[in-house]
Amino acid sequence: MIELTSNKCSLPHKVKDAIKSVVGQGQVNLHEPRFDGNEKAYLMECLESTFVSSVGKYVDEFEKSLCEFTGSKYAIAVVNGTSALHIALILSGVEENDEVLIPSLSFVATANAVSYCGAVPHFIDVDEETLGISNNSLEQYLSEVSEQIDGKCINKKTGRVIRAIVPMHTFGNSVAIEGILKTANDHKINLVEDAAESLGSFYKGVHTGTFGLLGALSFNGNKIITTGGGGAILTNNKTLATKAKHITTTAKLKHQWNFKHDQVAYNYRMPNINAALGCAQLEDLPSILRNKKLLFKKYKDKFNTIENINLFQENEGTSSNYWLQTLVLDKSHAHNLDDILKLTNDSGYMTRPAWNLLHTLQPYKDCPRASLTVSKSLKKRILNIPSSTYNFK
Amino acid sequence: MIELTSNKCSLPHKVKDAIKSVVGQGQVNLHEPRFDGNEKAYLMECLESTFVSSVGKYVDEFEKSLCEFTGSKYAIAVVNGTSALHIALILSGVEENDEVLIPSLSFVATANAVSYCGAVPHFIDVDEETLGISNNSLEQYLSEVSEQIDGKCINKKTGRVIRAIVPMHTFGNSVAIEGILKTANDHKINLVEDAAESLGSFYKGVHTGTFGLLGALSFNGNKIITTGGGGAILTNNKTLATKAKHITTTAKLKHQWNFKHDQVAYNYRMPNINAALGCAQLEDLPSILRNKKLLFKKYKDKFNTIENINLFQENEGTSSNYWLQTLVLDKSHAHNLDDILKLTNDSGYMTRPAWNLLHTLQPYKDCPRASLTVSKSLKKRILNIPSSTYNFK
Numbered sequence: 001m002i003e004l005t006s007n008k009c010s011l012p013h014k015v016k017d018a019i020k021s022v023v024g025q026g027q028v029n030l031h032e033p034r035f036d037g038n039e040k041a042y043l044m045e046c047l048e049s050t051f052v053s054s055v056g057k058y059v060d061e062f063e064k065s066l067c068e069f070t071g072s073k074y075a076i077a078v079v080n081g082t083s084a085l086h087i088a089l090i091l092s093g094v095e096e097n098d099e100v101l102i103p104s105l106s107f108v109a110t111a112n113a114v115s116y117c118g119a120v121p122h123f124i125d126v127d128e129e130t131l132g133i134s135n136n137s138l139e140q141y142l143s144e145v146s147e148q149i150d151g152k153c154i155n156k157k158t159g160r161v162i163r164a165i166v167p168m169h170t171f172g173n174s175v176a177i178e179g180i181l182k183t184a185n186d187h188k189i190n191l192v193e194d195a196a197e198s199l200g201s202f203y204k205g206v207h208t209g210t211f212g213l214l215g216a217l218s219f220n221g222n223k224i225i226t227t228g229g230g231g232a233i234l235t236n237n238k239t240l241a242t243k244a245k246h247i248t249t250t251a252k253l254k255h256q257w258n259f260k261h262d263q264v265a266y267n268y269r270m271p272n273i274n275a276a277l278g279c280a281q282l283e284d285l286p287s288i289l290r291n292k293k294l295l296f297k298k299y300k301d302k303f304n305t306i307e308n309i310n311l312f313q314e315n316e317g318t319s320s321n322y323w324l325q326t327l328v329l330d331k332s333h334a335h336n337l338d339d340i341l342k343l344t345n346d347s348g349y350m351t352r353p354a355w356n357l358l359h360t361l362q363p364y365k366d367c368p369r370a371s372l373t374v375s376k377s378l379k380k381r382i383l384n385i386p387s388s389t390y391n392f393k
Numbered sequence: 394m395i396e397l398t399s400n401k402c403s404l405p406h407k408v409k410d411a412i413k414s415v416v417g418q419g420q421v422n423l424h425e426p427r428f429d430g431n432e433k434a435y436l437m438e439c440l441e442s443t444f445v446s447s448v449g450k451y452v453d454e455f456e457k458s459l460c461e462f463t464g465s466k467y468a469i470a471v472v473n474g475t476s477a478l479h480i481a482l483i484l485s486g487v488e489e490n491d492e493v494l495i496p497s498l499s500f501v502a503t504a505n506a507v508s509y510c511g512a513v514p515h516f517i518d519v520d521e522e523t524l525g526i527s528n529n530s531l532e533q534y535l536s537e538v539s540e541q542i543d544g545k546c547i548n549k550k551t552g553r554v555i556r557a558i559v560p561m562h563t564f565g566n567s568v569a570i571e572g573i574l575k576t577a578n579d580h581k582i583n584l585v586e587d588a589a590e591s592l593g594s595f596y597k598g599v600h601t602g603t604f605g606l607l608g609a610l611s612f613n614g615n616k617i618i619t620t621g622g623g624g625a626i627l628t629n630n631k632t633l634a635t636k637a638k639h640i641t642t643t644a645k646l647k648h649q650w651n652f653k654h655d656q657v658a659y660n661y662r663m664p665n666i667n668a669a670l671g672c673a674q675l676e677d678l679p680s681i682l683r684n685k686k687l688l689f690k691k692y693k694d695k696f697n698t699i700e701n702i703n704l705f706q707e708n709e710g711t712s713s714n715y716w717l718q719t720l721v722l723d724k725s726h727a728h729n730l731d732d733i734l735k736l737t738n739d740s741g742y743m744t745r746p747a748w749n750l751l752h753t754l755q756p757y758k759d760c761p762r763a764s765l766t767v768s769k770s771l772k773k774r775i776l777n778i779p780s781s782t783y784n785f786k
């Protein structure tokens with residue numbers, strides 16, 4: 001291995017040089033936000049209004065703009081993507097001891113949100129083509145392990161209700177959501193989309209996160225746009241939207257001065273000052289998306305000439321936000337992953353592998369799971385490379 | 394009642410006139426933040442650094458400044474006061490089906506945080522002198538209803554462990570924390586302080602929130618200082634502080650690129666942009682506290698001359714932040730509360746009663762409780778009046 005990385009013609013060196021030729025010399029982060037629109041102006045205006053907290057015009061405007069951009073009928077802004085997913089799961093009917101199908105190839109928040117409901121994550125496999133839930137494996141797996149009783153999907157082994165499924169649009173790439181939605185419907189499982197990474201990504205022209213009963217967005221600092229910390233619940237269902245607003249704002253009933261709360265609820269409302277940042281960021285999103293595509297093309301030109309490694313590309317019929325540019329090693333070259341990570345990071349180019357598979361983490365190691373062959377293989381072959389757009393303004 | 398409020402010499406009119414004479418004509422809110430320090434500068438600096446999210450210097454600085462101000466050894470900044478209390482309860486050992494003693498006279502977050510742990514709120518009474526937990530009633534009640542088995546406090550009626558007690562420093566007024574701490578220790582109950590309202594309040598020169606195993610602060614928009622939305626966990630225990638940081642940041646183990654998480658955890662970290670606001674606000678806190686005391690004195694001069702109603706005053710040996718100025722009606726005049734609320738609010742002076750008692754709320758109506766005589770009486774007699782300091786710069 002030492003020989004390989006010291007060899008300038010080795011795969012790690014080729015990858016490092018390709019990255020360097022696109023993003024230039026120096027310390028380069030994986031993803032940095034850019035603030036060259038109305039961010040300052042809106043933050044100042046927000047301070048001057050004194051409405052920096054849970055009430056204020058920016059929260060309403062941000063929600064309205066999210067609806068316009070995504071085509072979702074309703075959007076409810078919250079403190080982060082994890083809380084958005086938590087509430088989306090509650091509102092999709094997930095209860096204590098239910099099971100929720102999630103990909104093992106995802107950020108830990110997907111599993112944690114299930115845990116907050118007292119429910120059990122049940123891990124399923126992904127597709128090499130989308131990096132998200134594989135509908136073929138899903139269909140086959142459900143027909144083997146589940147049965148329908150009284151209109152519910154029951155895990156024959158555990159006896160628990162499989163209440164919901166949470167496809168995640170990995171690194172901004174849309175899963176084959178139509179097929180998954182049909183399978184979920186056929187099996188009486190509610191669909192909640194983890195669209196934390198896919199603001200600006202579309203499947204057949206329809207925005208990700210708007211296919212299921214509810215969807216969850218994230219605006220963490222590393223996401224395609226940021227509110228500092230933040231997230232949003234998307235839904236086309238008015239009743240669910242009303243409930244989402246209620247349960248994220250301590251379930252307080254409207255009154256001029258009384259404090260009456262009618263259920264156990266959460267303090268998850270996005271503060272106005274974070275929404276002010278979000279409003280400016282959303283205005284800039286079309287430009288960010290154009291830059292992300294441009295960066296993809298620049299990388300594409302370089303990686304086209306390198307064998308045994310491929311730059312992940314949006315599938316036909318989908319439009320990726322290219323949030324994180326992704327390389328996938330050929331199976332025969334998976335052993336190069338650690339060397340590539342080491343050489344690139346040591347050279348000042350921040351790269352990272354996929355998350356540790358969720359079913360391997362201590363808190364989730366005993367949860368039910370399907371065969372996870374593709375997830376295990378991809379985990380050894382994926383890495384994300386510097387994906388900021390600030391170099392290409 | 395109609396005659397009473399139409400009479401210019403009625404108690405509601407006297408209260409309204411007293412408020413007006415202090416805060417002036419016009420629409421006056423209950424509490425507004427003021428931003429006349431480094432708020433703009435720090436927000437701009439934060440934007441320019443691009444570190445607006447979960448990593449950045451302001452979070453560290455804010456935590457350090459909180460430690461300096463409160464004298465707490467450790468402070469962990471989080472997204473809001475509710476999440477601070479949630480984590481403090483988990484770290485104090487609260488588990489599913491435990492009971493947690495809390496005042497019925499509190500904001501709903503105190504009870505909700507208990508629920509998030511799967512535990513059961515157990516309501517206890519407050520003192521007229523402090524508006525917080527009454528140590529006398531507490532001691533007597535515990536000797537009646539609990540017994541110690543294997544070093545645990547057991548509720549003899551329900552058989553559940555009474556794991557923790559959460560005194561809340563109401564409207565910024567310190568409870569008689571020394572006595573409560575002794576009672577808690579005697580009964581093997583962990584003390585967690587809900588200091589959401591009492592940043593800047595001291596008991597015998599020691600800051601509230603630092604007596605218990607852990608304490609929770611809030612920096613919501615209506616609090617004495619604000620970060621938009623935010624909170625902090627205080628503790629003097631290094632192990633608990635380390636755990637608090639870990640569990641509020643998805644329990645990720647440190648590694649240059651790997652994503653390994655070793656427990657079910659939370660995404661509760663305060664974003665850097667909110668902490669930037671907090672740093673500026675903390676610098677201004679001494680001045681805010683001086684202004685709050687000045688406002689108290691101005692109100693005191695006016696309400697001294699009005700019979701049957703009293704302005705709540707800090708107890709000897711304590712220093713109140715006077716976050717919310719509080720009036721308490723004599724028992725004989727409790728029937729005036731609604732008229733006072735109506736007249737003041739209709740006249741543009743925002744006033745509000747105490748929260749609906751927690752044991753009366755739908756989700757908590759079947760929870761165990763002590764006799765709540767004082768809480769019930771105070772609920773009918775308390776109101777908060779405009780408490781901003783911006784008029785007195």
